[in-house]
Amino acid sequence: MxxxxxxxxxxxxxxxxxxxxRGIEVGAIAGTPRSAEKVDALANEYGVEGRYTDYNEMIAEADIDTVYVGVPNALHVAVTTAALEAGKNVICEKPMASNYRESKEVADLARSKGLYLWEAVSTIYLPNFAKLKELLPRVGDVKVVSVNFSQYSSRYDAFQRGEIQPAFDPAKAGGALMDLGLYNLHYILGLFGEPSAVRYQANVERGIDTSGIVTLDYDNFKAVSIAAKDCGAPLFCIIQGNKGYLRQDTSPNVCGPITLHMNDGSEETFDENGFTEFERVWDHEFASFKADVESGSTEHCYQLLEQSLLVSRIQTDARLTSGIRFPADEQ
Ligand SMILES: NC(=O)c1ccc[n+]([C@@H]2O[C@H](COP(=O)([O-])OP(=O)(O)OC[C@H]3O[C@@H](n4cnc5c(N)ncnc54)[C@H](OP(=O)(O)O)[C@@H]3O)[C@@H](O)[C@H]2O)c1
Structure with missing residues (x-):
C-alpha cells in the first residue's frame, strides 16, 4: 500500500x-497553495517524495495506489471521486460524505470499479468492539443503550469569537453529529442494526449543532447518543440488559476496556485492543485496510461499506429532523 x-x-x-x-509507505502529500510550506515541512520531516498543492495533480502524477482523504467533511466526496475515477483505492476520513445521497454515490462508484473504499472510523475495527458483540447476550434482553462523547473543543472558543473553522461550519458539513456523533452511531448501529425511528435534538448556534442528543427507537429497547463539542462530561458507553450491563468509560472511537456487571453483583473486565497510547487507536483500521488489499478480495471492505452507508443514512435522517441542512442537501 x-x-x-x-x-x-x-x-x-x-x-x-x-x-x-505500520509498514505503510507514503508517496505524496497534497495541500493547498495556502499550506504549501506545511506540505514541504511535513514531506521533509517524514521523507515523502511527492509534494503538491493540488490534489488532482497528485492523483494524476504521484506514484501511489491509495489516496487518504484528510480534509474537511464537505470535500470528502470531491477528493474520493477524483481518486476512484483515476483508479486509486481510497481511505476516507469519517464521515464518508455530507449526506446519504453522496455516500451512496461514492460507494456505488467504488463498487462499479472494483476499488476499495474504506471509511476511517476506528470503532468498528477495534478488537473490543468485536468483544462487545460476543458479550452482548450475557446482559439478557437489552433495554437501554447510552453513549456520551462530549469533548470541549478549543475550536469552539474560536467559533464563539466568530472565527468559523470547518468543524463548526454548516457550509463544510461540520457540527457535533457529523464529528463525534458519528462514532456513537457507528457504535449503536454496528451492534444493533437499523432503528425503527430516529430523532435529533440539537443545540444550534450560527446554524450548526454544537451539541445534541439523538434518540433511536428499537421498539423493544431505546438508545441515546449524546455528542458535544461545546461542553465536556465523563465519556461512557453503557448497554443495559435485564440480566446486567456492559460499561466502558471511554468514548466509542477508543472503545476501551469493557466491564460486564451482572445483577448478582459480580464483575468481569475485558480489554483486547492491545494498546494504551491514544495514537495507537488507528492501528487496527490500517492493519485491516492492508489485509483487505493483501487478500485480493473487496468482500470485507464492502461489508463495512454497507455499515458506513447505514450510518450515513441514519445520520442524515437524524440531522434533518433538527432542521440543520448542508449545501449537499440542496442538490
Ligand atoms: N479519525 C479521527 O480520529 C479523526 C480525528 C480528527 C479529524 N478527523 C477527520 O479528518 C478530517 C480533517 O480534520 P482535521 O481536524 O485534520 O481538520 P483541519 O485540522 O482543519 O485540517 C484540514 C486540512 O485540510 C486541508 N485542505 C482544505 N482544503 C483542501 C484541498 N482542497 N486540498 C487539500 N487540502 C485541503 C487544509 O489545508 P489549508 O490549511 O490549506 O486549508 C488542512 O490542512 C475531517 O473530516 C475530520 O472529521 C478524523
Whole structure:
C-alpha cells in the first residue's frame, strides 16, 4: 500500500508519524497553495517524495495506489471521486460524505470499479468492539443503550469569537453529529442494526449543532447518543440488559476496556485492543485496510461499506429532523 495523503491538518499530522511502524509507505502529500510550506515541512520531516498543492495533480502524477482523504467533511466526496475515477483505492476520513445521497454515490462508484473504499472510523475495527458483540447476550434482553462523547473543543472558543473553522461550519458539513456523533452511531448501529425511528435534538448556534442528543427507537429497547463539542462530561458507553450491563468509560472511537456487571453483583473486565497510547487507536483500521488489499478480495471492505452507508443514512435522517441542512442537501 502506497499512500497519497490529502490534507496537512490535525488528523494528517497524527497519522504521518505512525505510517512507517505500520509498514505503510507514503508517496505524496497534497495541500493547498495556502499550506504549501506545511506540505514541504511535513514531506521533509517524514521523507515523502511527492509534494503538491493540488490534489488532482497528485492523483494524476504521484506514484501511489491509495489516496487518504484528510480534509474537511464537505470535500470528502470531491477528493474520493477524483481518486476512484483515476483508479486509486481510497481511505476516507469519517464521515464518508455530507449526506446519504453522496455516500451512496461514492460507494456505488467504488463498487462499479472494483476499488476499495474504506471509511476511517476506528470503532468498528477495534478488537473490543468485536468483544462487545460476543458479550452482548450475557446482559439478557437489552433495554437501554447510552453513549456520551462530549469533548470541549478549543475550536469552539474560536467559533464563539466568530472565527468559523470547518468543524463548526454548516457550509463544510461540520457540527457535533457529523464529528463525534458519528462514532456513537457507528457504535449503536454496528451492534444493533437499523432503528425503527430516529430523532435529533440539537443545540444550534450560527446554524450548526454544537451539541445534541439523538434518540433511536428499537421498539423493544431505546438508545441515546449524546455528542458535544461545546461542553465536556465523563465519556461512557453503557448497554443495559435485564440480566446486567456492559460499561466502558471511554468514548466509542477508543472503545476501551469493557466491564460486564451482572445483577448478582459480580464483575468481569475485558480489554483486547492491545494498546494504551491514544495514537495507537488507528492501528487496527490500517492493519485491516492492508489485509483487505493483501487478500485480493473487496468482500470485507464492502461489508463495512454497507455499515458506513447505514450510518450515513441514519445520520442524515437524524440531522434533518433538527432542521440543520448542508449545501449537499440542496442538490
Ligand atoms: N479519525 C479521527 O480520529 C479523526 C480525528 C480528527 C479529524 N478527523 C477527520 O479528518 C478530517 C480533517 O480534520 P482535521 O481536524 O485534520 O481538520 P483541519 O485540522 O482543519 O485540517 C484540514 C486540512 O485540510 C486541508 N485542505 C482544505 N482544503 C483542501 C484541498 N482542497 N486540498 C487539500 N487540502 C485541503 C487544509 O489545508 P489549508 O490549511 O490549506 O486549508 C488542512 O490542512 C475531517 O473530516 C475530520 O472529521 C478524523
Amino acid at each position: 502506497k499512500l497519497g495523503l490529502v490534507g496537512t491538518g490535525w488528523i494528517v499530522q497524527r497519522q504521518l508519524p505512525q505510517m512507517s511502524r
